[in-house]
Amino acid sequence: MKIKIIIPTERIQNPIIAESMVKTGVLLNIMVANIDSTYGELIADVEDGHFNRIKEALEERGAFVSTLDQPIHRDEEECVECGACISVCPMKVYTFDEKWNLFMDDKKCIRCGMCIKMCPHQALKLGD
Amino acid sequence: MVEKSVQEINNKIKDGSVNVVTAEEMVGIVEELGVEGATREVDVVTTGTFGAMCSSGLMFNLGHSEPPIKIQKVWLNDVEAYSGLAAVDAYLGAAQISDTRGIEYGGAHVIEDLLRGKEINVHATSYGTDCYPRKVLDTTLTLEDLNEAILLNPRNAYQKYAAATNSSKRILHTYMGELLPKFGNVTYSGAGVLSPLSNDPDYDTIGLGTRIFMGGAQGYVIGNGTQHSPTNGFGTLMLKGDLKEMSSDYVRAASFTGYGSTLYMGIGIPIPVLNEKIAKATAVTDTDIITEILDYGAGSRDKPVIRKVNYSELRSGTVDIYEKKTPTSSMSSFKNARKIANELKEWVKHGKFFISTPAERLSKTDVVKPMKQTHAIPLVKDVMSDFFVTIEGKHTVREAAKKIWENSFNHLAVVSDSGELLGIVTAWDVSKAVAENIFDSVDSIMTKKVLTCTPNEPVDLAARRLDTNGVSAMPVIDSERHVVGIITSDNISKLLARRY
Ligand code: SF4
Ligand code: SF4
Numbered sequence: 001m002k003i004k005i006i007i008p009t010e011r012i013q014n015p016i017i018a019e020s021m022v023k024t025g026v027l028l029n030i031m032v033a034n035i036d037s038t039y040g041e042l043i044a045d046v047e048d049g050h051f052n053r054i055k056e057a058l059e060e061r062g063a064f065v066s067t068l069d070q071p072i073h074r075d076e077e078e079c080v081e082c083g084a085c086i087s088v089c090p091m092k093v094y095t096f097d098e099k100w101n102l103f104m105d106d107k108k109c110i111r112c113g114m115c116i117k118m119c120p121h122q123a124l125k126l127g128d
Numbered sequence: 129m130v131e132k133s134v135q136e137i138n139n140k141i142k143d144g145s146v147n148v149v150t151a152e153e154m155v156g157i158v159e160e161l162g163v164e165g166a167t168r169e170v171d172v173v174t175t176g177t178f179g180a181m182c183s184s185g186l187m188f189n190l191g192h193s194e195p196p197i198k199i200q201k202v203w204l205n206d207v208e209a210y211s212g213l214a215a216v217d218a219y220l221g222a223a224q225i226s227d228t229r230g231i232e233y234g235g236a237h238v239i240e241d242l243l244r245g246k247e248i249n250v251h252a253t254s255y256g257t258d259c260y261p262r263k264v265l266d267t268t269l270t271l272e273d274l275n276e277a278i279l280l281n282p283r284n285a286y287q288k289y290a291a292a293t294n295s296s297k298r299i300l301h302t303y304m305g306e307l308l309p310k311f312g313n314v315t316y317s318g319a320g321v322l323s324p325l326s327n328d329p330d331y332d333t334i335g336l337g338t339r340i341f342m343g344g345a346q347g348y349v350i351g352n353g354t355q356h357s358p359t360n361g362f363g364t365l366m367l368k369g370d371l372k373e374m375s376s377d378y379v380r381a382a383s384f385t386g387y388g389s390t391l392y393m394g395i396g397i398p399i400p401v402l403n404e405k406i407a408k409a410t411a412v413t414d415t416d417i418i419t420e421i422l423d424y425g426a427g428s429r430d431k432p433v434i435r436k437v438n439y440s441e442l443r444s445g446t447v448d449i450y451e452k453k454t455p456t457s458s459m460s461s462f463k464n465a466r467k468i469a470n471e472l473k474e475w476v477k478h479g480k481f482f483i484s485t486p487a488e489r490l491s492k493t494d495v496v497k498p499m500k501q502t503h504a505i506p507l508v509k510d511v512m513s514d515f516f517v518t519i520e521g522k523h524t525v526r527e528a529a530k531k532i533w534e535n536s537f538n539h540l541a542v543v544s545d546s547g548e549l550l551g552i553v554t555a556w557d558v559s560k561a562v563a564e565n566i567f568d569s570v571d572s573i574m575t576k577k578v579l580t581c582t583p584n585e586p587v588d589l590a591a592r593r594l595d596t597n598g599v600s601a602m603p604v605i606d607s608e609r610h611v612v613g614i615i616t617s618d619n620i621s622k623l624l625a626r627r628y
Contacts, residue, residue, distance in 0.1 A: 080178070080380060080392060080461045084305050086445070087313035087457035096445075100463040118306045120180065120382035120390070120459065122232075 001048050002031070002068040002110060003055075007040035011062040017042070020057035026050040031091075032110055043068065043110045070127055071109035072116075074102075078123035085115040085124065130167040130404060134485045137171045137400050141479055148172045148476045150469040151327045151399075151410055158411035167407040172476050172483060175324040176341070176396040176468030179317050179460025180382060182223045182303065183283035183354060184391045186239050186371060189275040190216040190250065193267070198260035202252040203227065204238045211252070215260060219280070222381075222391035234389025236381035239279070242271040243376045277371040279343065279379075283353035285395045287325035287363040288419045291316035291442060291456075293434060293449060296425035298596070301386025305459055307424055311434075311449045314421055314456045319465035320414040320439030324397035325363045327410045333399050334365070335486025341396030341472045342367055344375030346481065349397075351488075357496045365490075367395065378468065394464060396472040400483045414440035421449070427589050429498065508590050509583035511623050512604045512613035518543045521550050521571035525561045528553055528570050541603050541611045542574045548609040551576045580605045583612060591620045 007016055012035070021028060029045040046054055055065045072093065081102045086094045091108040094115070116124045140146040147170050149157060154173045158166045186209075190199075198215040201208065206228045209220035222236040242248060252265040271277055293314045294300045294307035304315045320326070328334050338349040347369025356364045371379075378394030401407045417439045422431035437447055443462070446453045475481035518541045519528055528540055532555050542551045551574035561573045579602045581590040594602060594617055604613040 081463045082179075082461040083458040084315065085457070087315065087455035088306055088308060100461075100466065114306070117301075117385040118457070120305065120384055120392075121380065122383060 001046060001051060002107075003044055003046055003051065004066050004068055004111075005040075005042045005044060005058060006064040006066075007035070007042075008062065008064070009038050012038065012040055014061065016058060016061045016063050019061060020054060020063075024050075024053045024057045026054040026057075028054065032112070068109070068111050071106035071111065072104075073125050073127060074104060075123045075125070078121045079119075080121055080123075082120070084118050084120055088114045088118045090114065130164060132167075132171070132400070132402050134400055134402070134483050137402075138482050140171055141476055141482055144477075144479060146171045146476060148174060148398075148473045150466070150473055151175045151322050151412075152466065152469070154407075154410045155321065155413055158407065163404045163408045163411075166411070167401055167404045170401050170407065172473075173327065173399045173401060173410040174396060174469045174472040174476065175319075175327050175399065176322050176394070176465040176470075176472065177285055177319040177324060177460065178378070178394040178464035178468060179319075179392060180303070180384075180390045181281060181284045181393040182390040184239075184279060184281035184393060185219055185221040185235060186242075187217070187219050187276070187278045187280045190218070190269075191273070191275050192216055193262065193265055195262045196260045197252060197254050197262035197265050198257055199252040199265070200254045202250065204235075204248050204250055205233070205241070206249075206251075207233070207235050207238050209235070223388055225388055231386075231388045232383050234381070234383065236389045236391035237383075239371065239391060240376060240379060240381040242274075242277065243371060243374060243379055245270060245272075271372060279347070279367070279369050279371050279374070281353075281367045281393065283355055283364045284367050284393055285324050285353070285365045285397070286318065287329070287361055288320075288323060288417055288439070289317045289362075290419055290431075291421040291437060291447075292424050293421055293454070294425045295423045295434075300424055301384065302424055303384055303387050303390065304424065305384060305457060311452065311454055314442070314447055314449065314454050315459055316419070316439075316442045316456060317459045318417075318419075318439065319460060319462060320417055320443060321412065322462075322465045322469050323417070324395065324399075325365070326361075326412055326417050328397075328399050328406070329361065329363075329409060329412075330405075331358070331363065331490040331492060332406055332409075333402065333486070334397055335489045337484055337487040338397065339482070339484040340367070340369075340398075341394070341468060341475070341481075342369035342374070343371070343379040343394055344377060345369055345373035349486070352490045352494065355496045356491065356494050358490070358492045359495055362496075363490065365395075378464075392461075394468045396468040398472060398476060398481070398483055414438060414443060421447070427592065428586075506587045506623055507583065508581050508585045508587055508604055508615055509613070511587055511619045512583070512615040513619060514613050516541055516603070516611060516614040518547075518611060519553065519570055520545065521574070522569050524569060525558060525567050525573060529558045529562065532558060539601050539603075539614065540570075541614070542570055543611065547611075549578065549580065549603055549605050549611050550574065552578050552603065578603065581615060582606070587615075587620060587623060590615055591617075594620070 211218040224235040292304035353364025380392040601616040
């Protein structure tokens with residue numbers, strides 16, 4: 001599953017991620033990381049069964065962890081299957097099948113929102 | 129030589145013996161039977177396209193009110209339509225945006241809402257005459273209540289279209305969608321193998337009066353479209369059709385982020401296979417249709433060509449740009465284009481649609497002229513201030529403070545010994561440094577990433593850059609990076625005040 005980890009300013013100097021991985025032995029596959037000296041936001045993939053353990057370890061060290069279990073939603077009535085969304089998605093969620101139907105592998109979605117701005121038909125939404 | 133007439137084909141449609149294929153199917157048929165065999169075998173080739181067609185709109189008649197009004201201005205759901213025609217006729221452009229909701233709702237959305245049977249609020253104003261005394265009118269109506277509701281689209285069904293990419297460092301919001309920085313993607317439009325005009329590039333059968341599939345109903349070509357440019361393969365069509373008969377499957381409003389509203393139209397055109405030349409033309413493939421990838425990063429009319437490309441490459445999902453595989457996005461829907469070509473095929477097959485002979489051919493020689501501009505466009509050098517204050521990077525914050533104070537000027541251009549621009553220091557940077565007790569050299573507190581412009585750049589481009597970056601001033605530099613002036617939002621507002 002995809003999770004979002006937020007590291008607040010006062011903890012940014014500590015190696016929270018590494019410590020949590022070493023402590024729990026749970027591996028995080030980091031997909032997106034926006035970290036500077038004041039704030040950190042990461043998106044990572046973790047095996048479903050390991051989520052609770054790593055969440056606990058991260059939160060003990062001052063991080064905030066949430067799941068990204070609601071991927072991008074497409075309104076099939078509005079969508080005209082143009083494929084405009086395909087080239088802007090960093091995770092390659094969208095592809096065409098051989099009949100030019102739009103196919104979505106929404107498990108890969110990291111909720112970045114790029115495709116929402118691209119869609120000319122306002123067919124895409126991220127809900128909570 | 130095989131020759132057929134439109135009359136013969138229509139007789140076959142009537143008796144059900146007509147042979148119709150789509151332009152996609154025709155490729156294989158010509159390959160298999162040869163041009164002559166295919167001409168003998170196939171009577172009609174259907175094409176289709178479904179994409180953004182901004183130059184579309186609705187001509188409508190509201191009927192007369194009691195007391196009557198000669199409408200001078202009219203709004204439909206707060207989207208203004210043009211009503212400088214008689215009393216209750218008006219034209220609503222698909223790209224006109226709502227006065228209250230902006231680009232998320234435009235003329236195209238009103239058209240789709242009408243088509244879906246929704247109620248539309250009409251507000252109209254006038255000056256009042258003896259025969260039309262009323263000055264204000266408000267009513268709510270649906271598509272059914274209009275006397276006529278004719279889609280009259282000045283430029284539809286582009287033969288092909290240039291693809292778009294972006295060399296600049298920021299995301300561009302364009303009518304070709306979101307263009308990612310540094311050639312991050314390529315967007316394109318057009319149905320390639322199914323494109324109507326690409327299947328009849330000499331306009332042998334498509335002309336004024338050609339009956340077509342338009343938005344799910346039967347419509348007509350009423351001439352070449354505006355900006356028709358046949359000499360380089362960018363022909364366009366002007367179309368007309370009755371909105372009341374159309375389907376919302378094929379007439380869809382859209383809104384492009386940061387750009388505006390547009391109408392997605394579904395168009396299909398049947399091409400009668402009258403001779404071998406026409407048969408050969410309808411065997412065109414994606415690989416045969418060549419367009420260009422243009423760089424939208426420049427912001428001027430003449431966009432630099434990055435490379436030539438064919439539709440087969442565009443539709444493969446990636447194209448090479450400077451040796452890098454770059455993902456592509458189609459802005460038009462090939463699936464719907466195919467659906468339209470197939471639906472039109474069924475219509476012809478089942479005797480619901482007859483082929484027409486154009487009353488007049490489309491021009492094959494027109495060229496599109498750029499706008500004649502009689503007023504010189506203002507350049508940065510015409511409005512910039514020559515007065516600006518520089519400071520050398522090695523000078524101290526204290527000296528900077530003194531300069532700002534003496535000249536009562538908010539921005540200092542920080543330059544090197546040889547006068548090249550290094551950065552900018554503002555009064556705010558200086559106060560912040562003072563507050564934090566930093567009294568080092570100016571170059572340690574200046575902003576290094578400075579937006580700049582050049583003296584010969586149009587003011588509108590500089591203004592747009594200030595706007596999108598939310599800054600109030602930019603140094604103007606020459607080719608050696610020497611500061612020659614400064615342009616501020618103040619300079620620009622003064623210019624605009626003169627222009628309007
Ligand atoms: S951009 Fe929007 S309309 Fe086009 S395929 Fe993607 S979701 Fe559908
Ligand atoms: S939100 Fe981002 S990751 Fe998810 S589908 Fe859209 S572009 Fe792809």
